[in-house]
Amino acid sequence: MEAYILEKNGGLENLKKTTLATPTIKAGEVLIQTKSIGINPIDIQVRSSKDILGMITGGVFHEHVILGWDVAGIVEQVGDGVIAFKPGDEVYGLLNMPGLGSTYSTKVVAQADQLTHKPENLSFTSAGATPMSAMTAWQAVITLANIQKGDKVLIHAASGGVGHFAVQFAKERGAYVIGTASGKNEEFVRSLGVDQFLNYTESPFETKVSNIDVVIDTINSVEHVLRSISVIKKGGRLVYLQPHFAEALSAKLEESVVSGLGVFVNSSGKVLTEISTLIKAGKVAPKITQVFQFDQLPDAQAAVESGRATGKIAVEVK
Numbered sequence: 001m002e003a004y005i006l007e008k009n010g011g012l013e014n015l016k017k018t019t020l021a022t023p024t025i026k027a028g029e030v031l032i033q034t035k036s037i038g039i040n041p042i043d044i045q046v047r048s049s050k051d052i053l054g055m056i057t058g059g060v061f062h063e064h065v066i067l068g069w070d071v072a073g074i075v076e077q078v079g080d081g082v083i084a085f086k087p088g089d090e091v092y093g094l095l096n097m098p099g100l101g102s103t104y105s106t107k108v109v110a111q112a113d114q115l116t117h118k119p120e121n122l123s124f125t126s127a128g129a130t131p132m133s134a135m136t137a138w139q140a141v142i143t144l145a146n147i148q149k150g151d152k153v154l155i156h157a158a159s160g161g162v163g164h165f166a167v168q169f170a171k172e173r174g175a176y177v178i179g180t181a182s183g184k185n186e187e188f189v190r191s192l193g194v195d196q197f198l199n200y201t202e203s204p205f206e207t208k209v210s211n212i213d214v215v216i217d218t219i220n221s222v223e224h225v226l227r228s229i230s231v232i233k234k235g236g237r238l239v240y241l242q243p244h245f246a247e248a249l250s251a252k253l254e255e256s257v258v259s260g261l262g263v264f265v266n267s268s269g270k271v272l273t274e275i276s277t278l279i280k281a282g283k284v285a286p287k288i289t290q291v292f293q294f295d296q297l298p299d300a301q302a303a304v305e306s307g308r309a310t311g312k313i314a315v316e317v318k
């Protein structure tokens with residue numbers, strides 16, 4: 001099989017495409033022929049930092065560090081005890097989070113309970129780019145914030161991977177949704193169904209909104225998340241995507257009488273199956289705005305690293 005190994009932490013030049021032996025599967029596992037890979041900010045964070053790599057692997061040694069967690073593909077082999085899947089099935093999933101998912105590869109081993117069947121109305125390309133962002137948005141909107149009909153919800157980076165799913169889930173729940181992005185993404189964010197669009201480059205969001213029930217803050221900045229708390233009404237909820245911000249936020253949360261809920265997404269075939277139900281019903285859809293080929297995978301990482309990606313970026317494996 002072909003795979004990108006991370007030779008050492010650092011820049012894109014450390015992703016090296018190489019040929020490796022196809023891994024063997026154990027009981028409860030499935031071997032997937034990769035058709036599509038999703039690229040996420042965590043891929044870049046783990047590539048760049050030895051500390052973050054150590055955190056995600058829990059210090060477990062890997063002969064080859066292969067990045068990537070999102071995948072869609074075709075089941076090639078199933079291990080003992082796997083009953084939900086058979087060779088030929090079309091599947092997708094977020095693999096081994098926390099841990100190494102190793103999806104930057106033409107074949108990948110997955111735990112069967114981290115996969116689900118790919119909806120027929122989702123192409124492989126779209127399916128590969130869906131799991132991490134959609135499952136993170138699900139945890140934020142449904143599991144943690146439990147957004148209800150009529151809630152006034154502010155979603156930052158509504159144009160991003162997580163944000164564009166969060167908008168769709170919150171609208172599906174019947175919330176009044178305000179989405180932020182820069183002007184170039186206004187049309188995209190409005191197409192997701194937001195009730196109000198805020199261009200964060202024109203004016204600070206806190207001068208435009210107040211008395212919010214729930215803020216979903218995807219921005220990797222403590223200062224930004226503290227500003228978000230200031231627009232939430234007493235008794236409201238803040239969902240933030242950088243769980244290590246907890247300590248820095250606690251005093252302001254307490255003073256504002258706001259609940260702070262940190263997200264850490266985990267692999268789960270069960271959650272992805274629930275999301276698939278909405279996708280099959282045509283109620284939610286990933287928006288793929290850039291597609292790269294396997295040979296161009298470092299370019300796909302560069303596009304995500306820019307921080308300016310719209311919707312999702314996918315890598316096809318032919």
Ligand SMILES: NC(=O)c1ccc[n+]([C@@H]2O[C@H](COP(=O)([O-])OP(=O)(O)OC[C@H]3O[C@@H](n4cnc5c(N)ncnc54)[C@H](OP(=O)(O)O)[C@@H]3O)[C@@H](O)[C@H]2O)c1
Pocket residue numbers: 040041042132133136156157158159160161162163180181182183184185200218219220241242243263264265304307308309310311
């Ligand atoms: N805790 C977890 O389990 C978990 C899981 C997944 C992701 N995350 C984290 O969540 C964050 C977001 O992930 P993602 O995949 O959604 O990222 P992404 O797709 O790369 O986000 C890019 C988008 O962010 C928008 N943006 C950037 N700065 C903004 C600002 N100040 N205000 C409003 N929009 C802004 C950009 O829009 P413009 O170009 O218009 O500015 C762009 O469309 C990352 O830090 C990621 O590591 C955490």
